[in-house]
Amino acid sequence: MKTLVLVEHDNASVRDATLATVTAAAAIGDVDLLVAGSNARAAADEAAKVAGVGKVLLADDAAYEHQLAENVAPLVAGLMADYDAFVAPATTTGKNIAPRVAALLDVMQISDIMSVEGDKTFTRPIYAGNAIATVQSSDAKLVLTVRGTAFDKAEAEGGSASVEEVSGKGDSGLSEFVSQELAESERPELTSAGIIVSGGRALKDAATFEQYITPLADKLGAGIGASRAAVDAGYVPNDYQVGQTGKIVAPDVYFAIGISGAIQHLAGMKDSKTIIAINKDEDAPIFQVADIGLVGDLFKIVPELTEKL
Structure with missing residues (x-):
């Protein structure tokens, strides 16, 4: 064929x-x-x-x-x-x-x-x-x-x-390009990043997301992702979203921080080679797919992890 x-x-x-x-x-x-x-x-x-x-x-x-x-x-x-x-x-x-x-x-x-x-x-x-x-x-x-x-x-x-x-019919006259707004970042693209640090709704607001997720991602040279709940709450832009209605990723390492693990999110990241989950709820579904799970307060664990890297 x-x-x-x-x-x-x-x-x-x-x-x-x-x-x-x-x-x-x-x-x-x-x-x-x-x-x-x-x-x-x-x-x-x-x-x-x-x-x-x-x-x-x-x-x-x-x-x-x-x-x-x-x-x-x-x-x-x-x-x-x-x-x-x-x-x-x-x-x-x-x-x-x-x-x-x-x-x-x-x-x-x-x-x-x-x-x-x-x-x-x-x-x-x-x-x-x-x-x-x-x-x-x-x-x-x-x-x-x-x-x-x-x-x-x-x-x-x-x-x-x-x-x-080769050539085709060219402009069909059915649509025209008006403009585009591209988010520029020095971070790797989510779909090609080797390491991704993702945050969920548990991070409370945009300032807290920035305070806890960004330093860890900086230390690891990682892309930043988020659950749909975090995006809908306005913590981060839509192009950070990982999941069924976001981006499908499969990095070498995926950090799921404060993410419960709804099936819509798992659909976008469960092919990651190593999944590290941090969540205070030991029964959170994310732990069913995680290779490494830390049960505890992310507001204590993440700064400690960042400091030791």
């Missing part, structure tokens, strides 16, 4: 989510990449170095600068005559584009795949990850999104794919 992978990029470089998606696509068949952007030759050249890639298709047009789904989806649908599967990372961009591609191809999308069991057979989480479904497609073309934390990242270097320019 031939697969076409959507490259997640910023018109200059390839984002990590692409590498795990390439690994998933390689388990299905031969892999080609699609870079849709504006002045995105640098991103295409970087994508060509990814190990295991046959060729890179570069659609360079002002209409694709911000990867608006209404413009990119028709481009992908037009290219699918030469491919058996379209594979996208299960990111905001991928989740926006893939359903539109599926609709244009009149096929059923399979979302958030966690493993490839056969040419058209996959596993995916249901019920907030409490059950894993095995699904098989009977469609002629596949449209898939990939849970990046479930696959190893392909090597970013070592490939020597060719770059081939």
Whole structure:
């Protein structure tokens, strides 16, 4: 089978989510990449170095600068005559584009795949990850999104794919880019951080969250996350949220501080390699998935831990 992978990029470089998606696509068949952007030759050249890639298709047009789904989806649908599967990372961009591609191809999308069991057979989480479904497609073309934390990242270097320019219809006239507000931080991105320190509603308010979580994260060089309850209470911005309706992460070490462990939160972090939980309630569900659990007052434990690091 031939697969076409959507490259997640910023018109200059390839984002990590692409590498795990390439690994998933390689388990299905031969892999080609699609870079849709504006002045995105640098991103295409970087994508060509990814190990295991046959060729890179570069659609360079002002209409694709911000990867608006209404413009990119028709481009992908037009290219699918030469491919058996379209594979996208299960990111905001991928989740926006893939359903539109599926609709244009009149096929059923399979979302958030966690493993490839056969040419058209996959596993995916249901019920907030409490059950894993095995699904098989009977469609002629596949449209898939990939849970990046479930696959190893392909090597970013070592490939020597060719770059081939392609074109689509350009601007569909259905939407336009207005503006974006990006939170800038020196901390690693949550989805790629090796260590994450997350806080919950038990931290009381934004000032307390900053007082206890930030110094620990600084000492560890970690990303900062939060439960939905902490985000809804206004302690931290929405892009800190980890969970079913937030970001799916799988760092080497995940600190869950003052987080009870509702299934919606566990769905976003239970694949972490080592989970360290700090909570005064010894019956908190978080301890069921934790590798290391500290029962006690976080307002005493966290400063002591930070001081000793």
